[in-house]
Amino acid sequence: MKVAYLQCGTGISGDMTLAALIDAGVDQEKLQAAIQSLRLPGVNLIVSEVMKGCFRARHIRVEHPEQHAHRHYSDIVEILNQADGLSDKQRSLAQSIFLEVAKAEAQVHGTDVESIHFHEVGAIDSIVDIVGAAVGFDLLGCDQIHCSPIPPGRGQVNIDHGLCDVPTPGTAELLKGIPLVDVPIEAELTTPTGAAIVKTLVDQFGPLPSMTIQSIGYGAGTMNFESRANLLRLFVGTVSVPAGTDEVCLLETNLDDVSGEVIAHTMQRLLEAGAKDVYSIPIQMKKGRPATMLCVLADPLQQEKLEKILFAETGTLGIRQQRILRSTLARQAHTVLTDLGPVLGKVAWHRTGIPSFSPEFEDCARIAKEHSLPIREVYRSAITAFDAQSIGSSPERISPTHSSSATASDHKTHDRDHHSHDHDHHGHDHDHDHHGHDHG
Template identity: 70%
Template sequence: MKVAYLECSTGISGDMTLGALLDAGVERSVIEQAIASLDLPGVKLEVNEVMKSCFRATHIVVKHPEQHAHRHYSDIVKLLENATSLTNSQRSLAQDIFLAVAQAEARVHGTDVEKIHFHEVGAIDSIVDIVGAAVGFDLLGCEQVHCSPIPTGRGQVRIDHGICSVPTPGTAELLKGIPLVDVPIDAELTTPTGAAIVKTIVDRFGPMPAMTINEIGYGAGTMEFASRANLLRLFVGEVSVATGMDEVCLLETNLDDISGEVIGHTKEQLLIAGAKDVYTIPVHMKKNRPGVILSVICSPQDREQLEAIIFNETGTLGIRRQNLWRSTLHRQQHSVLTSFGSILGKVAWNRSGETSFSPEFEACSQLAKEHSRPIREIYRAALTAFEQQQPEKQPESPLTASHKDQSSHDHDHRHDSHSHDHDTHSHDHDHDHDSHRHDHD
């Protein structure tokens, strides 16, 4: 599995992210073409190789005419929609990053997303950084992005609304739920743009995973620190995942003050929202109160949405979560034809390639009602039909399919090997805070 890891030893900003992506090998011309399609007059991407405390890195400066515009979220969306060089996935990712900023600022200022006007993140250089980052991560094609805990820095900075402590209100809102680490530097290390990128693209926070490194990119910040290099390091590589393994998130909370009907309703809402499984376990809690543990298994990317449902529906004060690896058998949907009609189910293969079939309850229940027969009779008919199917109607084993694919690959490779040559930023608002002056919402 291809993964990326962001090592934020001195924080993260938009220009540092874009610099690290380009340094890791993302094609510059594709990013420049995407930026040009934003139709922002006079904008030019300047890419320089610099030294930071004796380490080589890529530094990005966005050259542009002086501007005074304060853009709303709708203005940003229109810019992205009219950018013809962006793919749908790149446009969607960029919109998600800007939306994260808008939602954070709306929360801070007690207003609606559409009424928020961007200051720093609406500036041309920040727009370029965010769009460039969205295009860059899309081009990387990683299945997961991991990240170290985030340092915010210390001290105070002057923003559009006055002097604020680090992290500024908008940045702090974006970093909710993200692990932070203290780095003793009196400066704003993580900017709103950097926080929004992390909030949107990162799947897991923590130490670097056990991975085989293929590329390393160094993105330089603008400030100079006496004690350490101001760098964002991006690792790109492979993580070995055994066949039949996938990562899931387990959410759990203890409930003792709501009715069974509310718990049942909550379970339904969680399943509708994409939970892989939801179940309850009876427990005795403090003061011997009877209660239940509500457990939810989901994809890591669905965690935030499902946690919101649990909080809203149950009123619980806390949710435990942990990421786990699970072993799974290969399975797929399959239908069998019985005297009662067609019945949908799942066929699974064990590690030896043997099959088992499980009819879907809803399909059997519907036929049982239509024919006024016991549901167990419908189940037996479905299982018998699967066992008696002719070989040509049985689904193909994934082991067989994999062998065919490998044989085809080997043949193609040998064929190819015998068929050669038959035809003879001074404007970097994201991380330049030496003047301690920049604009925020």
């Protein structure tokens, strides 16, 4: 699994992030082309090598004409929508970062997202930094982004609203739920742009993970400190996935105005399209609204296809995505011979090597109907037949006499365990998009 790790020893800003991405190997020409497609007159990205303390690093400077306009969130969206050099994913990622800023500012000023006009983050250099970060991380192609705790800094800074303590109100709002660390430097170490990038992109906070490093990028900040080098380090590498573990994508969306019939239809379509599992959870949203959280476990390669189904069938406005590791047992399709006929199922081997058998519901239901029996008797007959067999301690040692190749019934299982549907419980630190309601 490919992982990026942001080591924020002296905080994080947009220009430091973009510089670190380029230094770590992201194609500078592709970044330049994406930024030029924003059609902001007179804008150029100047990349240089500098020394911070005794360390070489990249530094980013955005050349642009003098500006006086303050942009609203809708103005930013319009700029992104007309940028034909951005992929849909890059555009969506950049828009998500700006939306986090808009929601933070709206909370601080007691208004709504559309009424907020951006100050520093609406400036041309911040637009370039955010779009560049979205494009850069997409080009980096990491499965997960990890980050160290964030140092906000100390002291006071002048902003458009006057003199403010660090972290400024907007930055503090963005840093909610993110672990902080105190670094004794009298300066604003983490900017609103840097905080928004972290808020949107980072999957996990903590120390540098156990990884095989492939590249390291150094992004230089503008300020110089006596006690330490003002650098953001970006580690890019791989994390080995333990045996018996695979990576899956978890998709979730909250639905408060979709009927049960539509949800059931959507679940069936998702399973037919290749989802490993689909399940729903009754939830209660704010103001006491009852709702349903629809969850999908899938191979990461199936993510885009399944998201299209979710958007089309439910009309949801947003889907949360997580890449998670899943521990699995070795398993194989298997048929047992019972007095009632053959029953297809799956054999799973526990880590101890002891096998267990799960009969297929469709086979058991068919036999129960044919013989006018309760389905639990068919299940019992299948399990008894399996217990009477001699099954090896691994899939390679299963008796070929009783094994069966995958059939149409097997394909209906989509690799779902019948007694454990991989319903992992996750803390959701990200904002939940609710269909029909803009919960900014």
